[in-house]
Amino acid sequence: MRIGFVVYGDLETRTGGFRYDRRLIAGLRERGDRVDVISLPWRRYPRGLFDGLSARLADRLDGPFDVLLEDELAHPSLVGLNRRLRARSDVPIVSVVHHLRCSEARSSPARWCSRAVEQRYLDALDGAICNSESTRTTVERLAGPALQTTVAPPAGDRFDPAIDAREIERRAREPGPLRTVFVGSIVQRKGLDSLIAGLSRLPGDSWTLRVVGSPDADPGYARGVRRQVARLGLGSRVFFAGELADAALADALRASHVLAVPSTHEGFGIAYLEGMGFGLPALASAAGGAREIVDHGETGYLLRPNAPAEIARALRTLATDRGHLARMGGGARERFERQPGWAESTARVRRFLERVVDDATTGNATPGGADAVDGRNGSGPSGTDTDGRGGTDPGETSDTDPGESRADPGVDDGAGVDGKGQERGGGRRVGL
Structure with a gap:
């Protein structure tokens, strides 16, 4: 197949969502498909909506493709462009969805607007x-x-953890503070401010925090976090490492006890899975897909958004009960080993695209409308992404707005699954 793959900005952006896109593209190319990447200018929301008026951008998408894949992150620009394409092309359009913008809570007018745009x-x-x-x-x-x-869940096999149960046990029982690591873009949705607030409630000699991630997506929020650390007098225990190359990040994960990213919402949360590969229990968001890989109290903790008291309780338990930390670390590693690999997920995507293209070719489908094929995706509990794209600090604006916002713990995240990752609800699902 010849596939067009539409993204916002630079495909090499170092977030979970873009990493998913890169691995999917590589897997499709390995199977003999030609994949042409089409990069659209990254617009501040809702400015991208005006891209629908651009004939030049529509021409870029109207290539000799069998199918057009689109990262849903670019939906503000694509909502109008896709309708222009429908008027002149029969090429089917398939979206790669990491999480919907309207899954994040925001003010009611903003949420209504994003919901209406994404629905369209x-x-x-x-x-x-x-x-x-x-x-x-x-x-x-x-x-x-x-x-x-x-559903094509990501794998967490970016690294070769090379760690076993004995090493996880030894590391957990080492004397000294609980070594906590945060991995992700420093944006509000990732909940770094809540993590720091929770840690500040613990005795000063019981923990350290290493923050791994770029501040560039939301400089205002990142500056606010640094001010928070200074105000709380935590400068000797919180270390900002910036964005790390893979080898350095692997070293940081191997040296840590727990991965803590208490996001307000995660479509999947690939960082959790990668940390679990190193035997790190995940302190994760209860909103979204993390529940599909994190078993609360067994391989990590699923916490409500913006809940420093819950964060403090969970980390206090791990800091004071090193036997429990060791058991959770071993369980996290075992869960990591059960995750489907990229080859399996890419094969599932390939079969799905073949079905969509076949339906479009034979006239069995209208936009969004082939006959349903009931069934599960066959992967078992899947999980994670999301990715760290965007966010804005109250009172400050970002020079780059990749389209995220602070979520509200009272919002229905629409997970539709229980804590074990079992299905609830309908929809026209293709079991592949």
């Missing part, structure tokens, strides 16, 4: 590839039962 975007699709059952359920609730969907 989904209405023009022939299919959606989701990174978790949670993400698929939110897509189906918004798009309705006509849209074909499948």
Whole structure:
């Protein structure tokens, strides 16, 4: 197949969502497909909506493709462009959905607006590839039962952890503070401020925190976090490492006890899975797809958004009960080993695309409308992404707004799954 793959900005951006896109593209190319990457200018929301008026951008998308894949992050620009394409091309359009913007809570008018835009975007699709059952359920609730969907969870095999149960046990029982690591873009959705607030409630000699991630997506928020650290007098215990190359990040994970990213929402949370590969329990968001890989109290903790008291309780337990830390670390490693690999997920995507293209060619489908094929994706509990794109600090604006915002713990994240990753609810699902 010849595939167009549309993204915002630079495909090499170092976030979980873009890493997912890169691995998917590489896997498709390994199977003999030609994949042409089409990069759209990254617009501040909602400025991207005006891209729908651009004939030049529409021409870029109207290539000799068998199918057009789109990262849903670019939906503000694509919602209008796709409708222009529909008027002149029969090429099916499939979205890669890491998480929906409207899954994040925000002010009611902003949430209504993003929901309306994303619903209109989904209405023009022939299919959606989701990174978790949670993400698929939110897509189906918004798009309705006509849209074909499948789940292709990411793998956490970016590294070769080379760690066993004995090493996890030894590390957990080492004397000294609980070595906590945060990995992700320093944006509000990732909850770094809540993590620091929670840690500040613990005795000063019981923990350290290493922050690994770029501050560039939301400089205002990143500056606010540094001011928070200074105000709380935590400068000797919180270390900002910046963005690390893979080898240095692997060293940081191997040297840590727990990965803590208490996001307000994660479509999947690939960082959790990568940390689990090193035997790190995950302190994770209960909102979204993390529940599909994190078993609360066994391989980590699922916490409500913006809950420093819950964060403090969880980390206090791990700091004071090193036997429990060791058991959770071993369980995390075992869960990591059960995760499907990229080869399996890419093969699932390839079969899904073949079905969508076949339906479009034979006339069995309208946008979003081939016959349903019931069934699970067959992967078992899947999980994580999301990615660290965007966010804005109250009172400050970002020079670059990749389109995230602070979430509200009272919002229904639309997961549609229980804590074990089992399905609830309908939708026209393709079991592949």
